[in-house]
Amino acid sequence: MTSTAPPLHRPGAGAPSAFEEATYRKVAWRLSPLLLLCYVVAYLDRVNVGFAKLQMSADLGLSDAVYGFGAGIFFFGYFIFEIPSNVILHKVGARVWIARIMITWGIVSALTMFITTPTMFYVMRFLLGVAEAGFFPGIILYLTYWYPAHRRGRMTTLFMTAIALSGLIGGPVSGWIMKSFDGANGWHGWQWLLLLEGIPSIVVGIMVLMLLDDRIAKAKWLTAEERDLLERNIAADNVEKEDMPIGKILSSPRVWMMSLIYFSFVMGLYGVSFWLPTIIKATGVTDALSIGLLSAIPYGAAVVGMLLVARSADKRGERRWHIAIPAVIGSIGLVLSVIWANNTALAMLGLTLGTMGILTTLPLFWSLPTAFLAGTGAAAGIAMINSLGNLAGFLSPYLVGWLKQVTGSNSSGMYMLAAFLILGAVLVLSVPARMVNR
Structure with missing residues (x-):
């Protein structure tokens, strides 16, 4: 049957048709809210241990080094199961597999409230990584x-x-x-935190099972013409990509380079994510609610920065400088947070710049590997890059905690994270523009 859909739009070929723009708006409104909600509850379960630490360390007798190791061991489980999980998702479909991931990690996160020893802390964090493996690269x-x-x-x-x-x-x-639930039912506030923030993951996992469509062809909410347009655009986009065998993926220099770049950026991300409440507390703020409110400021600013820079990158079809410049800004922000550590307002300004820069680099980074990977090769390649990069999720909080314990301050840890961000920026600019600017 002859297609009635308008011709597909290519970058640089003028403005896309009104039909195409309307179709992508429809897709965005259908997919974005659910995927965004999934990642909000996922990330919350991953890093809420940073707030739990404010009480948990004293209750369980955890040193900064023990906490840093436990926060980071999550990524060992994540690393081991990342590639198999993403290949399974590619084979069985995102709906069932993403739902499975979310429900199991919600259960593990909530059960972490019952830990009583450092060993139990390590085990539950490792199991949380196993449960969540494959979620982010799957999306x-x-x-x-x-x-x-x-x-x-x-x-x-x-x-x-x-x-x-x-x-x-x-x-x-x-x-x-x-602050509000501490002591209720004989439980500490950090126990209530892990329980109440674990439940939404289970609920959203069930929503995914009900609402997510695996592929364009299965989306009954699209018309035949809309499905045809979307599938032709994807087919055209995949023409120059390579569906490499998994063995070739594991030895690809390009994939290893991407892994090193991502590792550098993730060092900054989790150094801030796991230690931000502690850094704010070190400036002289002691109330848990006040720390929580102050920690929202860098993230609120980061939302604005992420969206503006991504819009500019897509409009110009340029990726490398849109990644490298925010990385450098993030590095400067972390250094300033150390220089101004004794002034809460100025330290927050530095942390805000640092958080904005770090978070802006991450989504645009993924435009690099997805520019040359397709099919099962993309499933394995994205998972490999994410799993190797996320080993920084173990190393970063552990090193920050160890350096803080050795030196007695947060300064050396922040300088280390700043150096990794600069390294990531340099490596991004070494990638040939023709390979990634589309």
Whole structure:
């Protein structure tokens, strides 16, 4: 049958048709709210241990080094199961697999409230990583099923604003839970925090099972003409990509380079995510609710920065400088937070710049590997990059905690994170522009 859909739009070929724009708006309104909600509750469960630490360390006798190791061991479980999980998702579909991931991690997160020893803390954090493995790269892969490269940067950024939103919402909520529920039913505030922030993941997982469509072809809410347009755009986008065998992915220099770049940025992300409440407390703020409210400021600013930079990158079809410049700004912000550590207002300004820069780099980074990977190769490649990069999620909080314990201050840890951000910026600029600017 001859298609009645308008010709597909290519970047640089003039404005897309009104039909195409309307179709992508329809897709965005259907997918974005659910995916955003998924990542908000996911990230909240991953990093709420940073707020739990404010009480948990004293209750359980955890040193900064023990906390840093426990916060980071999450990423070992994540690393081991990341590639198998993403390949399974590609085979069985995102709906069932994303739902499975969310429900199991919600259960594990809530059960962490019952830990009593450092060993139990390590075990539950490791199991949380196993449960969540495959979620983030699965969503990045899922977006490649729906959006061509020149549209995917903005959608990936919109999805990843969940990191900032979870900090914006989670900070005040976490502080309020810990302050208001402390002692209720004989439980500490940090126990209530883990329980009440674990339940939403289970609920949203059930929503995914009911609402998410695996592929364009299965979306009954699209007309035949809309499905045809979307599928032709994806087919055209995949022409120059390579569906490499998994073995070739594991030895690809390009994939290893992407992994190193991502590792550098994730060092900054989790150094801030896991230690932000502690850094704010070190400036002289002691009330849990006040710390929660202050921690929302950097994340709120980051949402604005992420969306503006992503819009600029998609409009210009340029990726490298849109990633490198925010990374440098993030580095400067972390250094300033150390220089101004004794002044809460100025330290917050530095932390805000640092958080904005770090979070802006991450979604745009994913426009680099998805520019040359497709099919099962994309599933394995994205998972490999994410799993290797997220080993920084173990190393970063552990090193920050160890350096703080050795030196007695947060300064050396922040300088280390700043150096990794500069390294990431340099490596991004070494990537050939023709390979990633689309």
